[in-house]
Amino acid sequence: MNRRNVRLVFLREVRDQIRDRRTLFMIVVLPLLLYPGLAIGMVQISFLFKEQPRTIVLLGTENLPAEPSLIRDNHFDAQWFASREDVDKLRVIHDGPPDPSTASSSADKAEAESNAALLQEGQGLAVKAEQLEGLQRKQDAAQKDRNTSEAEQLGEQILALKEELAEQFSASKIQVLIIAPKGLKQEVERINRALSDRGKAAALDAGDLKKARLLVVQNSADEKSAFAYQRVRLVLTAWEQRILQERLSEAKLPATLAKPVDPELLDVAIARQVSASLWSKLFPTLLIIMAVTGAFYPAVDVAAGEKERGTMETLLISPAARSEIVLGKFFTVVTFSVSTVLLNLLSMGITGRYLISLARNEALTRMGADSLAFPGPWEMMWLILLLLPLSAFYSAISLALATFARSTKEGQYYLTPLLLVTLGLTMFCLSPVVEIDPFYSILPVVGPALLLKEVLASPGSSAPLVYGIPVLVTSIAYSLAGLWWAISMFNREDVLFREAERFDVRLWIRHLLRDKESTPSFAEAGLCFVLLMMLQFVAVRFLRGGVVVNDGRIDPGSTLRLLLIQQMVFVGSPALFMGIMLTTSVARTFRLRLPNFRYLVVACVLPFAVGPLSVALQNWLQTWFFPPLPKPVTDLMQTLGDPGLPLWFLFLAMAVAPGICEELAFRGFVLSGFARSARPGVAITLSAVAFGIFHIIPQQVFNATLMGLLLGLIAIRSRSLLPGVLFHITYNAIETIRVRAGDSLVETPVVKWFVTSGQSEIGYNSLALGTAGVIATVLIAWLIFDGRNGQTLPEVVSDSQFDESQPRPWTKNPAVPTVGEWE
Numbered sequence: 158m159n160r161r162n163v164r165l166v167f168l169r170e171v172r173d174q175i176r177d178r179r180t181l182f183m184i185v186v187l188p189l190l191l192y193p194g195l196a197i198g199m200v201q202i203s204f205l206f207k208e209q210p211r212t213i214v215l216l217g218t219e220n221l222p223a224e225p226s227l228i229r230d231n232h233f234d235a236q237w238f239a240s241r242e243d244v245d246k247l248r249v250i251h252d253g254p255p256d257p258s259t260a261s262s263s264a265d266k267a268e269a270e271s272n273a274a275l276l277q278e279g280q281g282l283a284v285k286a287e288q289l290e291g292l293q294r295k296q297d298a299a300q301k302d303r304n305t306s307e308a309e310q311l312g313e314q315i316l317a318l319k320e321e322l323a324e325q326f327s328a329s330k331i332q333v334l335i336i337a338p339k340g341l342k343q344e345v346e347r348i349n350r351a352l353s354d355r356g357k358a359a360a361l362d363a364g365d366l367k368k369a370r371l372l373v374v375q376n377s378a379d380e381k382s383a384f385a386y387q388r389v390r391l392v393l394t395a396w397e398q399r400i401l402q403e404r405l406s407e408a409k410l411p412a413t414l415a416k417p418v419d420p421e422l423l424d425v426a427i428a429r430q431v432s433a434s435l436w437s438k439l440f441p442t443l444l445i446i447m448a449v450t451g452a453f454y455p456a457v458d459v460a461a462g463e464k465e466r467g468t469m470e471t472l473l474i475s476p477a478a479r480s481e482i483v484l485g486k487f488f489t490v491v492t493f494s495v496s497t498v499l500l501n502l503l504s505m506g507i508t509g510r511y512l513i514s515l516a517r518n519e520a521l522t523r524m525g526a527d528s529l530a531f532p533g534p535w536e537m538m539w540l541i542l543l544l545l546p547l548s549a550f551y552s553a554i555s556l557a558l559a560t561f562a563r564s565t566k567e568g569q570y571y572l573t574p575l576l577l578v579t580l581g582l583t584m585f586c587l588s589p590v591v592e593i594d595p596f597y598s599i600l601p602v603v604g605p606a607l608l609l610k611e612v613l614a615s616p617g618s619s620a621p622l623v624y625g626i627p628v629l630v631t632s633i634a635y636s637l638a639g640l641w642w643a644i645s646m647f648n649r650e651d652v653l654f655r656e657a658e659r660f661d662v663r664l665w666i667r668h669l670l671r672d673k674e675s676t677p678s679f680a681e682a683g684l685c686f687v688l689l690m691m692l693q694f695v696a697v698r699f700l701r702g703g704v705v706v707n708d709g710r711i712d713p714g715s716t717l718r719l720l721l722i723q724q725m726v727f728v729g730s731p732a733l734f735m736g737i738m739l740t741t742s743v744a745r746t747f748r749l750r751l752p753n754f755r756y757l758v759v760a761c762v763l764p765f766a767v768g769p770l771s772v773a774l775q776n777w778l779q780t781w782f783f784p785p786l787p788k789p790v791t792d793l794m795q796t797l798g799d800p801g802l803p804l805w806f807l808f809l810a811m812a813v814a815p816g817i818c819e820e821l822a823f824r825g826f827v828l829s830g831f832a833r834s835a836r837p838g839v840a841i842t843l844s845a846v847a848f849g850i851f852h853i854i855p856q857q858v859f860n861a862t863l864m865g866l867l868l869g870l871i872a873i874r875s876r877s878l879l880p881g882v883l884f885h886i887t888y889n890a891i892e893t894i895r896v897r898a899g900d901s902l903v904e905t906p907v908v909k910w911f912v913t914s915g916q917s918e919i920g921y922n923s924l925a926l927g928t929a930g931v932i933a934t935v936l937i938a939w940l941i942f943d944g945r946n947g948q949t950l951p952e953v954v955s956d957s958q959f960d961e962s963q964p965r966p967w968t969k970n971p972a973v974p975t976v977g978e979w980e
Contacts, residue, residue: 160482162477166485170459171599174493174563210248212330214279217337218253225399226391228253238394247388250275272573278329283336285322286374289315308374326376332385334374341371345400352408437531437614441606442583443505444498444544449773451497452490452551453559457568459486460559468652482554483644487549490556494548502540503582506531516710532613539612543605546632550601554638560646560653564778595782596855601635604628675742677735682830686847690823691729693851713802717810724810729818732826747825752877759936760871760880764888766933767867769921772895776920783856804897811893815974816886823865824872824881832873841869864888870940895919 221227226234228249235244250272294310326334371393375386405411463469532540558575562568564673578601585591586606593607608628611620646652677685736746742748823844831840845865849858868881875881896919921929 159477161482162475162481162490163484166477166482167488170486170489171492174458174489175456181508191932198697198933209380210246211332211388212275213247213249213333213385213389214275214331214337215249215251215337216276216279216283217253217339217341220337220339220341222342222400225396225403227396233392234396237392239391242296243388245810247385247392250279275329275331279331279334282326282331282334283372283376284327285318285325286334286336286372286624289318289322292318292371300623302595304776307454314667323376326374327379332375332379332382333389333390336372336374338370338372349404349407352404367866385423396539429801432531433614433616436536437610438587440532440540441609442501442584443501444540444547444609445579445583445602445606447498448494448544448548449460449551449555449575452494452548453555453572453575454557455493456486456552456559457562457572459489460556461562461565461568464653465564467735473653479647480644483640483647487552487556487640487643490552491545491549494552496546498544504808533616536613536616539625540609543628543632545628547602549636550632550639552638553643554688556644557639557646581656582606584717593620594784595624595627596625596784598624599631601632602814664860673739673741675740676746676833677740677826677830679830679834682827682833684852685826685830686820687733688731688735689728689851692731693853696723696727714806717806721810721814724814724818729821729861730977732822734817736826746823748829748872748876748878750877752875752880754878756871756875756880757883759940760875760884761887763867763933763936764884764937766929767864767897768891769925769929770933771863772892773921773926775856778859779856783859798895807893807897810892812886812889815889816882819848819851820868820878820882823851824868825878828872837873844869867937870937871952874940874943 215228218228226237227237228234228251231249231251232244235241238244255269275765291309292315296315298310299308299311373386373389373393375389376388463472473479475482477485482509554575558571559568562571582602583606586603587610590874591597591607593604593611597607598604604624605628608620608624611624704980733747734741740746826846827847828840831843835843845862845868848865848868849860849862852861853860864885868884871880871884872878
């Protein structure tokens with residue numbers, strides 16, 4: 158690697174980007190204008206915004222208690238509002254006597270006519286609302302008497318009446334309708350007198366206290382109605398509390414009687430903590446969004462723009478290697494990504510400081526501007542430290558996508574899915590219930606965002622000391638993986654010099670069916686994986702209907718049948734169908750050939766070695782790394798441990814079916830497709846990751862990925878699917894027996910030397926783990942070097958070297974070339 162060439166490419170790209178006015182505007186000018194503009198807009202909105210008053214219709218005003226008064230003129234009484242400014246936000250139209258102070262101008266007459274029309278409309282709605290309430294009471298009584306037929310008949314009437322009422326209410330200009338029934342005033346006075354007379358109060362029962370009550374009608378599907386109802390509810394609650402206090406006062410009882418606990422709120426938050434909470438939500442969001450946007454546009458310009466300008470060929474014939482060119486472009490994109498974030502933070506800081514200086518203004522004080530305290534040096538140091546690997550990650554991904562794009566227009570299209578994924582991760586990190594833990598710390602984007610959120614929210618937190626190294630190491634690893642992807646894209650001539658083409662679905666399907674090859678392509682393997690994931694998602698709805706529940710308990714037999722159907726229909730069959738339709742050689746695609754006997758022996762022995770290690774690793778990680786298993790999963794495992802299930806059926810559904818179907822899909826079609834365009838190690842890794850993601854649950858994803866690496870290694874070395882099927886079936890069968898077996902297995906001769914009895918399942922002792930570790934190491938090392946004088950994995954197997962008509966002999970296969978021949 159020539160650092161001078163990298164530096165020259167870097168300086169060239171930086172000069173080109175600085176000369177571009179659009180880049181300078183997006184990176185430098187826009188951040189300096191954006192946040193001051195947002196601040197000015199917020200201030201203007203705070204002064205100019207005026208909430209539109211909502212229309213409330215109150216019927217039966219004469220039935221309301223005289224004291225305390227609920228309404229005054231055309232509004233609710235101001236004493237029921239926490240702020241006097243909220244009084245005018247609710248316009249109350251009632252059927253009580255008009256305000257004598259109202260002038261008789263033409264505008265007032267028009268308003269009176271409008272109010273009269275609303276009252277008439279409200280009275281029509283009130284009739285139907287009272288009818289609906291009466292039907293609901295009858296239905297409740299019928300259900301209490303277990304009169305099913307009458308309850309169903311009333312339910313149909315309620316549904317029809319509710320639909321009619323909903324249409325009329327939505328068509329009206331009324332947001333909330335309040336109906337005070339006849340006798341409400343007298344009922345309140347009667348209960349007050351009864352409470353003042355202790356003898357009569359003792360005779361009151363629950364039925365006497367609920368004879369008359371207000372009826373409030375609102376439409377929760379209408380935002381205006383729902384918002385108005387929330388304000389009305391606060392008013393009615395405050396008014397009702399005053400009635401209760403006066404009732405207790407007349408009964409010579411303490412006012413605190415209605416609040417036996419009456420908790421008192423003590424808020425100990427200080428200004429520094431409030432500002433830290435604000436920055437912990439704002440800075441991670443800004444860091445992620447600005448890092449991706451600041452990286453993507455320069456990446457599109459230095460890669461796809463290079464193709465459009467016609468300078469790619471000139472650059473490639475320079476003395477610099479392609480990896481050096483990619484590194485120079487990569488450092489350019491990182492520079493602009495970091496600059497975008499820092500300039501946005503600087504602009505935000507200057508704007509915030511200016512707002513603080515204006516905190517004497519009452520409006521700004523209400524906005525909390527006087528309580529803003531910016532993060533200290535420790536927090537800013539971690540922000541910069543986390544910014545670098547995050548920007549490097551997005552720069553590498555953006556550069557790879559931009560290199561793949563044919564033009565800048567196509568490159569910008571790739572920004573949309575990248576932004577959507579980034580926004581989804583950002584919203585996940587902003588959730589108050591999500592905190593950093595060992596599992597989240599190794600995830601891309603999520604780890605740095607959660608760590609920064611914890612550092613800003615709790616300045617004295619020990620999270621940086623605990624999770625700082627895992628977050629930084631994994632972030633750097635993801636960045637290097639993205640950079641490797643970008644370099645691999647830049648090394649492909651078909652990517653750098655492909656031209657724009659029109660896509661025709663009919664021609665594409667005709668091409669797939671006519672121009673078939675012996676094995677699937679890389680894209681077809683990826684399509685198979687996406688199809689399997691989509692089928693898993695779609696199958697949930699159909700399979701859920703087949704679950705049988707007896708006395709509140711899931712029938713384990715029905716669960717096993719569904720698992721069997723899911724494996725055959727939604728895993729094995731799609732892969733077989735794609736292999737038949739898209740390739741000319743099903744045998745080669747799915748490695749349907751007889752392997753060397755040694756691989757069959759290894760495939761049968763290796764599960765007994767890796768099984769205990771896998772269980773011990775999962776149990777260890779479960780205690781501190783992975784989140785707890787979802788309850789449906791634990792319930793399913795308990796259900797499958799039912800001793801009433803036939804053992805053969807359990808093996809068929811949990812071991813045989815997954816062993817065959819999943820191997821056909823992932824070590825058959827998917828691995829064959831990945832191996833077409835990638836080195837064997839890369840193909841094995843990609844198929845293992847796809848196999849792990851297919852299992853969805855984090856614990857299973859981790860374990861399945863590790864097992865996928867072994868299965869892919871066995872498939873590549875043996876050039877056959879059969880050893881992997883045997884390994885998969887044996888491994889799942891061992892796990893099924895371990896979970897299903899009871900304490901009797903611990904007492905079995907020989908077996909008791911290696912297993913221990915746990916609370917819910919059988920475990921392995923130190924002797925078993927040590928023995929398994931030695932055996933697994935020897936067998937895996939033999940698979941890697943294949944026992945042939947240190948020969949490593951071949952990179953590509955040509956058609957001539959894979960002759961399906963010649964079965965592989967049980968001895969050393971002379972068709973497999975030596976190390977020198979591979980080179």
